[in-house]
Structures are given as structure tokens and as C-alpha cells.
């Protein structure tokens with residue numbers, strides 16, 4: 001508990017210090033609970049997620065960083081490795097390939113990489129995985145694009161505080 | 165993939181040879197002079213020893229395993245000039261095959277190093293006074309940090325936590341790498357011993373030991389509960405049956421209880437079937453049945469199938485078929501037929517429990533028949549096993565020894581024949597049990613095969629009955645009373661003879677069933693149907709034996725046991741079943 005708190009505090013300070021160094025990621029610690037974080041990530045360019053801003057929620061276990069944080073998408077996203085309803089993410093570094101040397105920042109980077117390179121063979125979203133596996137890249141892209149527009153694009157006038 | 169001995173052929177079963185016939189002829193010998201075969205005992209015993217396979221497995225104790233593992237590790241460490249912990253990582257990666265490690269290493273050392281994470285040139289941690297731990301991000305003096313061969317520094321608290329998390333996650337801890345995600349340098353036992361808690365070190369070395377057995381394709385743990393022995397098996401060496409030092413016999417291939425002569429697939433099917441039918445079968449396992457004569461419930465508390473009802477009834481009957489014992493086995497020389505499933509007999513004639521009558525389905529009846537006999541032999545075996553244990557453990561034999569040596573100065577070795585008889589009973593019950601699974605899956609339409617099989621099984625059942633009865637009941641007479649030396653010597657000769665003959669018979673039976681009764685014409689429907697008139701006498705005899713039970717019917721059974729469906733002929737004189745190719749009886753030299 002003490003070790004994880006100390007480590008998260010270090011990450012917090014690092015995030016404050018490095019603010020803006022990585023323009024694609026904005027990590028925000030909950031005001032009252034250092035084990036709850038959210039992040040806003042930009043959809044990578046040349047993907048159907050481009051132009052979208054996606055919100056992630058982090059729940060951090062007491063044994064962190066020996067055990068990985070639990071991360072899920074709060075923003076709807078059509079992606080083979082993200083559960084469409086719950087936002088749960090299938091990513092090896094969040095499971096058996098976790099290393100305690102990873103940080104919340106590097107987890108965000110890994111998730112952005114996953115958005116660029118979906119793994120249709122371990123799908124959490126079968127519809128999306130099947131489209132890709134059957135070679136229907138256009139079908140996948142247009143679905144993903146549609147949901148990006150619907151859920152991840154800042155609407156005019158609303159929620160302007162969430163834009164990066 | 166990993167296959168230094170895959171080229172061996174697993175199938176080197178002995179062929180069905182003449183010994184088979186000599187074996188069962190002895191049991192099938194005429195009544196009256198049933199101890200004739202004792203003369204041949206020495207012969208039989210020699211044959212059976214020469215036949216016994218050289219043991220194709222080794223039992224390993226905890227100490228043996230540690231020693232071997234240590235030897236393998238040092239050998240690799242010496243030959244490749246690498247650290248002990250590195251040799252250990254290599255061996256684990258190649259499933260503890262020393263030769264495989266050699267081959268791979270000398271074929272492409274760089275590749276192997278990369279795959280397992282052994283760096284050729286280890287880097288030291290940076291030479292600064294303070295370093296930052298890659299996990300907690302705190303700064304520590306250099307001497308309070310440790311790294312793997314890669315030089316990535318982590319503080320001791322973080323190392324301990326990292327190692328502990330991995331160990332509590334399972335045997336994957338044996339493949340531990342540097343925590344730096346980009347690194348991959350192996351973390352071996354030397355670092356565990358340096359950094360982990362005492363408890364974790366123990367756990368790690370247990371995983372390492374388990375891996376030595378579980379990841380090596382030549383070794384397995386004995387599946388008996390609580391047993392800590394392992395078995396090393398010579399792959400491709402034939403019979404899968406192994407017997408652990410804890411006395412549990414099991415199949416090396418499927419790790420079920422030893423099941424020769426039935427193959428692993430049949431066993432798996434049978435076990436599945438049993439669990440599917442277990443609700444229907446529970447009542448069968450109850451150890452009590454009504455006496456067929458007086459209807460009082462009788463409990464089976466002895467190993468053999470010969471049951472005597474309590475006074476005043478004293479009716480003697482067979483536990484398996486509930487038929488009168490006087491129609492069974494050696495007394496009448498009749499065909500022992502309670503092993504045979506006979507669909508007709510299920511109808512009406514039997515006054516068995518209501519439950520049985522409710523079983524309308526023939527298939528269930530059929531299964532019930534085989535299951536009941538399988539289960540009864542199983543419990544008979546358990547009983548014999550516990551009898552044997554109590555004889556070996558308790559003061560039983562010591563007491564007997566005293567008594568006997570007082571009476572007749574018998575040295576201890578002279579009583580070994582009793583233990584041997586019981587060991588044989590236990591083994592035979594096991595074989596017999598599995599012959600019922602064999603019978604259940606023997607195709608119904610292969611009449612000749614079925615008949616021959618049932619004949620062999622029947623003879624096995626009755627032969628074993630004789631041995632079991634002799635060891636269980638006749639022995640008791642000697643324990644209860646003061647018997648002259650001569651009588652005891654007679655008893656010894658009889659029991660030792662029965663043991664030897666039964667052993668031979670069962671060894672041959674196992675061999676015959678394993679080769680699929682290939683000497684018997686299998687699917688010649690035309691021939692078998694036309695023979696059904698002659699073979700019917702077998703069936704009707706068995707039936708008649710139960711309902712009418714006249715002495716005549718069992719006498720007429722003599723010639724009727726001729727197996728003329730197959731390529732055997734039955735001797736008129738001694739009833740021995742001879743191969744068609746012979747003109748004179750192999751047993752008594754009577755001409756055809």
C-alpha cells in the first residue's frame with residue numbers, strides 16, 4: 001500500500017512536470033483518491049479514430065506496480081480488442097506481460113499503439129474482429145469511423161473542457 | 165518436436181503363442197484330478213519368469229530426483245562452461261533434455277542465448293554513487309541495488325516484491341526475466357536465493373523439482389494420492405503398466421489405474437460411461453443382496469464370489485449370478501458361465517430387486533451386467549488388498565510363524581507362498597475387472613470372438629475363484645486348528661500350485677486380449693450363425709444350469725465347450741482346446 005502510494009505519487013509529479021510533452025496523452029489523478037485516474041488520449045492519425053478523443057478509466061490495485069492497473073475505455077469505441085459494452089481492453093501488457101517498470105503513461109502509449117494495430121485474433125468485440133479477419137477492412141473502418149464521430153468527437157459548444 | 169526417442173515403436177506386443185494354451189488348459193483341466201497340474205508347476209513358473217519383461221521404468225524418490233537434477237545441471241554447466249543457474253535455465257527451457265541442450269547450444273549458441281535470455285557479456289550497473297530503481301523510482305546508493313546480467317538496477321524491496329508476485333503466480337516464475345520490459349535477461353535461481361524471502365526460495369525450488377518431472381516427457385508423478393514417487397519410463401518400450409514403490413499400479417500412458425489387457429481409449433470410454441450411469445449404478449455397489457433361497461439379505465464380506473447363507477438356510481450361491489454354487493466351477497466340471505451376458509435370462513425368471521425389473525431398456529441391462537461384474541471384482545480386489553496388508557502388517561504372520569515353527573519348525577521363507585498367493589489374487593482381480601470393460605465393448609456381432617472371449621473369461625473367473633477360496637477359506641482352517649505337518653505341506657503344494665497356474669493363465673489371457681483375440685475368426689457372420697446350433701449348447705447349458713440345474717446338463721457340457729466356431733478343436737478326452745493345425749491333443753496326446 002505504502003509502496004504503491006509512493007510510486008503513484010512519483011508518477012503524479014512526473015505527469016505534472018512533463019505536462020504537454022506528449023500532446024496525445026493527458027493523465028488526470030482523482031482529487032481525493034490516488035488509486036483512481038482517468039486519461040484522455042487522441043485517436044492516432046491515419047486510423048478511423050483520428051480526430052477523436054477517448055477517455056480511459058484506471059483502477060489501480062494496492063499491489064501496483066507489481067500488479068497491473070485495470071484500464072477500460074469510458075468512450076464508446078469500435079475496436080476488435082475493446083469490449084463494446086464495458087470498454088474492457090484485451091492487451092497483454094495489462095495481463096500476463098505486465099512489468100512493474102511500466103507506468104500509467106506507458107500504458108496509455110501502449111493503448112494508442114493498439115488502436116493503430118488491432119489484433120483481430122484475440123477479439124473482445126467479435127463483430128469488429130470478424131470484419132477484419134474476413135478481410136473487410138473498409139467495413140471495419142467505416143464502422144469505427146462512425147462510432148468515433150458519434151462518441152469521441154467534441155460536440156460543438158459542449159464539453160469543451162475535454163478537448164486537449 | 166522434442167523427440168530423441170520417438171522413433172521407437174510402441175507396439176511390440178508378444179504374439180499369442182502356445183503358452184497361452186498351456187496356461188488355460190491347466191485351469192480347464194478335468195475335475196477329479198484337479199491337482200494334476202502341480203507336476204507342471206516348475207515348468208510353468210520358469211516360463212513365466214522368462215516371459216516377464218525386463219522392467220522398463222524406474223521409480224524415483226525425492227532424493228533420486230534431486231540427485232539426477234543436480235547431476236544434469238552440473239554436467240551442462242561444466243560442458244558449456246556456464247554458471248549453474250544458467251545451466252538450470254537452459255535445461256528447463258529444453259524440458260530437461262541434456263542432449264537437446266547440447267545439440268541446440270552447439271548448433272547456434274547465439275540464438276539459444278537470445279531465446280532463453282542468457283547474455284553473453286554481462287553489463288554492470290552504472291558506476292554512479294546513486295541509482296534510480298526502475299520499479300519504485302526511488303534513488304538508492306549503488307550497493308543497495310541489484311541487477312541481472314543486463315545491469316538494469318532495482319532496489320532489493322522491489323526485487324523481493326517482483327519475485328514474490330511471480331512465484332505466487334505459479335511455475336512461470338521459473339522463466340523469470342528482468343523487470344525492464346525491453347530487456348528479457350533471465351533471472352535465475354542464484355538471484356532468487358540472493359533476493360527472495362525464505363518462503364519464496366522454498367517454493368521456487370519446489371517448482372524447479374516439479375518441473376524436472378512434469379516437463380520431462382520421460383517422467384511422471386505417481387498419481388496415487390499422497391505419493392511422492394515419480395516414474396521414469398523408457399518411451400517406446402511396450403507395456404505401459406508400471407508399479408510404484410507405494411504399491412499403486414498405474415498406466416504410464418493415461419495415468420489411470422493399471423488396466424491391462426484393455427487399452428487406454430477403452431478405459432477412458434468406460435470411465436465416462438460409468439460416470440454417466442452412476443446414478444443408475446449406485447444400488448449395485450451396495451454390499452448386500454437377498455439370498456436367492458430364503459430372501460434374507462446377505463452381506464458379502466469376503467473376497468471370493470462363493471457365498472454361504474447364514475444358518476439355518478446355509479444355501480451356497482454365487483454372488484455374481486445368484487445361481488446355486490453347486491452348479492459352478494470345479495465341482496461339476498461345468499462351464500462357468502456367470503460372466504456371460506445373456507439377454508434372455510433377464511426376462512422374468514429372476515427374482516431380483518424391483519429396481520432391476522424396472523430397467524426396461526436392454527442396453528442398460530447389458531451395461532448393468534458388465535458394470536456389476538467390473539465393480540464386484542474391483543471391491544473383491546480391495547478386500548484382497550486389505551487382507552494382504554493386514555497379513556503383512558499385523559502380527560498375523562509373525563504369530564503364525566511362531567505357532568508353525570513351534571509345531572513343525574517351518575522357516576519364515578516357507579510361508580512366503582501365502583503372500584504370493586494373495587499378491588496374485590490382487591493382480592488377477594484387477595485383470596478380471598478390466599475384462600468386463602473389454603467384454604462390454606467387444607462387438608456383439610463377432611459371435612466367435614465373443615464366445616471364445618467369454619469362455620476364456622469364464623475359465624479365468626473360475627480359476628481365480630479356486631485360488632481365492634483356497635487362500636481365504638482353506639487357509640483359515642490351518643489358522644484355527646492344530647494340523648499335522650503333512651497336511652500343511654499338502655496345503656502349501658496346493659496353494660503354490662494354484663498360484664502358479666493362475667498366474668500363467670492370466671498372463672496368457674492378458675496377452676491374448678491385447679492382441680485382440682486375433683486367432684479367432686472375427687467377423688465371419690455366415691460361419692458363426694451356422695454354428696449357433698452347436699454353440700447354443702453353451703448358452704442353454706448356462707441357462708439350464710440356473711433354472712433347472714440337473715446333473716446331466718452339466719455333464720453334457722463337456723463336449724459342448726468345443727470352440728469349433730474358431731480354429732480350435734476340443735479334445736474328447738480332456739476337453740483341452742487345441743489349434744486346428746494339430747492332430748493330437750497338446751495336453752494329453754489323445755488323437756483327434
Ligand SMILES: [Zn+2]
Pocket residue numbers: 297298299300301302318319320321322323
Ligand atoms: Zn525499488
Ligand SMILES: [Zn+2]
Pocket residue numbers: 312314315316342343344347348349
Ligand atoms: Zn534488464
Ligand SMILES: [Zn+2]
Pocket residue numbers: 386387388391392393408409410411412
Ligand atoms: Zn506411488
Ligand SMILES: [Zn+2]
Pocket residue numbers: 404415416417418419420423427428431
Ligand atoms: Zn492407460
Ligand SMILES: [Zn+2]
Pocket residue numbers: 455456457458459460473474477478479
Ligand atoms: Zn438363504
Ligand SMILES: [Zn+2]
Pocket residue numbers: 468469470471629630632633
Ligand atoms: Zn469363491
Ligand SMILES: [Zn+2]
Pocket residue numbers: 482483484485486487492501502
Ligand atoms: Zn455364477
Ligand SMILES: [Zn+2]
Pocket residue numbers: 735736737738739740749750751752753754
Ligand atoms: Zn486331451
